[in-house]
Amino acid sequence: MLSVTASSSGSARIPPRWFIRTAWVVHRGLYRITGGRFGLRRPTATVYGMMRLHTVGRRTGKERVAIVAYFEDGQDVVTMAMNGWGEPPPAWWLNLQATPAATIDLPGSSRRVRAREAKGTERERLWDVFRGLEEGADLDALARLRTRETPVVVLEPRA
Template structure:
């Protein structure tokens, strides 16, 4: 199994991404669709070939303000798995920085809300989960896109939070 490249991007690399303004506009439109539809549109369950979409609720690491991001995921047993990428841009997404400061979060899934605790996958677990992302829609370009980043893309595991007594 090939590992994600940590080499800087080559100017002739095969990764083709839309311009940053387009990616940011797509995020705004996605959130608007979710909000305007009252949550009826914008989330989806994953299938064996297509990643799902969930709303991730975090708390701002500096502001303490509630933050929400819509992110792709797949299920790994009881866990939800996502990538901490920022439209393949260099900086890590704010939601990942927030989770590193405070791993307790919640998610909205098509079937309802769930409390979770975040952690980064490492070693063999990371490689196994990265390989799953390769099998999903768009995964054939995953390694090329990852190679455009200067640092390794974290794989984030969202484990069910322990039930409160």
């Protein structure tokens, strides 16, 4: 997730779309160039982690990879399908809706997971965790930039 600002009126500002997309390309490139030594990190109590998410393209059937923010909730890994706070859902989330089985790379390990969207009180609880990880950002103001609710995605371990 990129740095964003919230104004005193409670509205949020994000960088231009071209900047966000360039940052994603640079992040993936640095991961590749460094052989994975740069680009992933474990979450802490105050900062989200970064992981690589491998999905199957819903149209092509080919592997697709994205680097996304996460935190761990017991054995589950949790992320948000927010596409840099842009309006459309991220392609990786559309891919997971078509084929929920995926693989994630965390610092030092990989896991096979199955994706589902958190609903109701579970979603609110997990959203509150993200609120605590986005220091200086008003998560609710950012979410209001989109016309639809931002999905909270739970990645559960699979055999």
